[in-house]
Amino acid sequence: MSNLVEIRWHGRGGQGAKTASLLLADAAFNTGKFIQGFPEYGPERMGAPITAYNRISDEKITVHSNIYEPDYVVVVDDSLLECVDVTAGLKETGAIVINTTKTPDEVRPLLKGYKGRVCTIDAKKVSEETLGKYFPNTPMLAAIVKVSGIMDEQVFLDDMVESFKHKFAKKPEVIDGNMAALRMALNEIKE
Amino acid sequence: MSIRERLSGNEAVANAMRQINPDVVAAFPITPSTEVPQYFSTFVNNGSVDTEFVPVESEHSAMSACVGAAAAGARVMTATSANGLSLMWEVLYIASSLRLPMVMACVNRAVSGPLNIHNDHSDSMGARDSGWVQLYCETNQEAYDNFIMATRIAEHKDVQLPVMVCYDGFITSHSIENIELIEDDVVKNFVGEYHPEHYLLNREEPIAVGPLDVQPYLFEHKYQQANGMRNAAKVIKEVSEEFEKLTGRKYEFIEKYQMDDAEYAIVVLNSTAGTAKAVVDDLRAKGVKAGLVKPRMFRPFPGKEIAEALKNVKAVAIMDKADGLNGVGGPLFTDVTSAMVVNGVTDVKVVNYIYGIGGRDVRTTDIEKVYSDLQEIEAAGKVEDPYRYLGLKGGRA
Numbered sequence: 001m002s003n004l005v006e007i008r009w010h011g012r013g014g015q016g017a018k019t020a021s022l023l024l025a026d027a028a029f030n031t032g033k034f035i036q037g038f039p040e041y042g043p044e045r046m047g048a049p050i051t052a053y054n055r056i057s058d059e060k061i062t063v064h065s066n067i068y069e070p071d072y073v074v075v076v077d078d079s080l081l082e083c084v085d086v087t088a089g090l091k092e093t094g095a096i097v098i099n100t101t102k103t104p105d106e107v108r109p110l111l112k113g114y115k116g117r118v119c120t121i122d123a124k125k126v127s128e129e130t131l132g133k134y135f136p137n138t139p140m141l142a143a144i145v146k147v148s149g150i151m152d153e154q155v156f157l158d159d160m161v162e163s164f165k166h167k168f169a170k171k172p173e174v175i176d177g178n179m180a181a182l183r184m185a186l187n188e189i190k191e
Numbered sequence: 192m193s194i195r196e197r198l199s200g201n202e203a204v205a206n207a208m209r210q211i212n213p214d215v216v217a218a219f220p221i222t223p224s225t226e227v228p229q230y231f232s233t234f235v236n237n238g239s240v241d242t243e244f245v246p247v248e249s250e251h252s253a254m255s256a257c258v259g260a261a262a263a264g265a266r267v268m269t270a271t272s273a274n275g276l277s278l279m280w281e282v283l284y285i286a287s288s289l290r291l292p293m294v295m296a297c298v299n300r301a302v303s304g305p306l307n308i309h310n311d312h313s314d315s316m317g318a319r320d321s322g323w324v325q326l327y328c329e330t331n332q333e334a335y336d337n338f339i340m341a342t343r344i345a346e347h348k349d350v351q352l353p354v355m356v357c358y359d360g361f362i363t364s365h366s367i368e369n370i371e372l373i374e375d376d377v378v379k380n381f382v383g384e385y386h387p388e389h390y391l392l393n394r395e396e397p398i399a400v401g402p403l404d405v406q407p408y409l410f411e412h413k414y415q416q417a418n419g420m421r422n423a424a425k426v427i428k429e430v431s432e433e434f435e436k437l438t439g440r441k442y443e444f445i446e447k448y449q450m451d452d453a454e455y456a457i458v459v460l461n462s463t464a465g466t467a468k469a470v471v472d473d474l475r476a477k478g479v480k481a482g483l484v485k486p487r488m489f490r491p492f493p494g495k496e497i498a499e500a501l502k503n504v505k506a507v508a509i510m511d512k513a514d515g516l517n518g519v520g521g522p523l524f525t526d527v528t529s530a531m532v533v534n535g536v537t538d539v540k541v542v543n544y545i546y547g548i549g550g551r552d553v554r555t556t557d558i559e560k561v562y563s564d565l566q567e568i569e570a571a572g573k574v575e576d577p578y579r580y581l582g583l584k585g586g587r588a
Contacts, residue, residue, distance in 0.1 A: 062468045
């Protein structure tokens with residue numbers, strides 16, 4: 001399964017990492033892929049470190065374990081860099097994308113010698129400018145799509161309009177802000 | 192034409208329930224099965240089903256309400272996990288011995304204690320002798336398909352037994368994966384209307400259900416019940432063949448994966464079978480003749496079919512996601528090995544692995560270890576210790 005892409009999300013309870021992983025699965029599904037989206041369930045508490053996963057492939061996926069050697073890692077909260085081994089098993093041909101105000105060169109020393117691509121994005125800035133509140137998961141969703149190249153950006157944006165219409169059927173006023181967050185995030189990634 | 196979707200196992204089963212539109216659903220929430228009645232209650236609320244939804248105050252009451260409704264003549268469903276199933280215990284036996292068809296989603300989770308909400312098979316394996324038909328599911332697709340077929344199996348006049356559709360908590364219940372759904376009207380036609388032969392609400396035929404059954408009668412009633420379970424095999428086959436014509440998806444008593452010329456085999460239930468298939472593919476690419484047997488049902492037990500599938504292998508590992516706590520091995524191990532002996536398969540080396548207890552993740556590297564052990568067993572010509580633990584920290588003392 002050479003076309004299999006495995007992604008691991010690190011976030012804190014309440015930041016929407018699980019939701020982002022499910023939205024990514026949705027978007028990839030809509031481009032015809034086989035997908036898995038699943039969180040690692042633990043004692044869930046607001047603020048506690050959580051992990052979620054995606055597998056995306058052109059072929060049927062049968063493996064049902066967690067992901068130990070991901071192609072990509074998304075870090076939704078940079079305070080996790082101090083307490084979670086976020087690059088564990090991360091392939092050097094892959095990449096890590098981190099929500100932080102720092103530059104890739106500034107965070108690389110925290111990544112235990114990881115030699116692959118390091119990308120950063122200030123998801124707080126993106127979120128506050130477009131949504132007026134801090135919801136890091138929407139910008140991070142766009143960031144991983146851009147960094148991984150798993151789908152065409154325009155196809156992704158078109159698809160997300162529909163997903164948000166469904167997800168926010170009861171509060172359509174937030175759809176435009178979320179779309180703006182995605183578009184802005186695609187241009188705010190530092191590498 | 193099927194409908195391409197992506198759903199979690201619980202969403203898939205709730206949708207099967209919606210399409211079947213049962214008369215009564217009685218349930219009490221417990222992780223990880225909670226979502227099934229939760230999603231289903233939204234279908235009740237928005238009018239897409241006309242089911243009488245009974246939100247009871249405990250699982251004992253849930254199963255009791257199911258028994259009452261089924262005895263009255265209703266098509267009945269429920270869902271539970273772990274300690275919820277434990278609390279249903281006494282009524283599970285009443286449902287099966289009164290020959291009341293019903294379908295339960297058993298979302299497999301470790302039974303306390305200590306408290307653990309994660310996946311293993313200690314709940315449904317504990318209920319293996321309660322007289323319920325048990326189907327096991329690798330994926331959300333199989334959970335959905337088996338749930339639909341279970342309705343027909345349970346209600347068949349030669350069976351008339353409750354059916355438990357078992358799938359792995361969180362791993363299957365909460366993961367979003369691709370699935371092919373069947374159109375609503377096709378499911379409706381497939382399951383048909385339920386017309387029980389005898390039921391309490393039939394005023395033309397006043398009957399009593401569940402009265403005192405003393406020495407001259409209970410033995411014969413239990414024999415009839417056992418016959419219902421024996422007949423279930425034939426009915427499962429018929430219903431599955433009809434289902435295949437409808438969907439193209441083939442379901443047999445056991446799934447054999449790369450078994451034609453296999454020398455080393457694993458027997459395993461549910462989601463781990465998928466992980467093991469990926470390992471089989473890798474090993475085959477390296478020239479190792481690895482194979483896999485996945486029982487789709489545990490009750491009735493497909494002993495003859497499993498023994499037949501294993502008769503030419505050199506060594507087999509039977510994997511249990513529930514410890515037997517009997518000093519000799521897990522429940523799948525003891526049943527498979529006895530079926531092998533009864534069917535004359537005695538030249539195969541057998542070993543048992545207890546694995547994945549309390550949600551311990553099962554990795555491809557764990558399965559690789561099992562196949563590697565099987566090769567060592569074959570080389571050594573003997574099994575040093577057939578009752579083993581896979582991924583146990585520190586190993587066995």
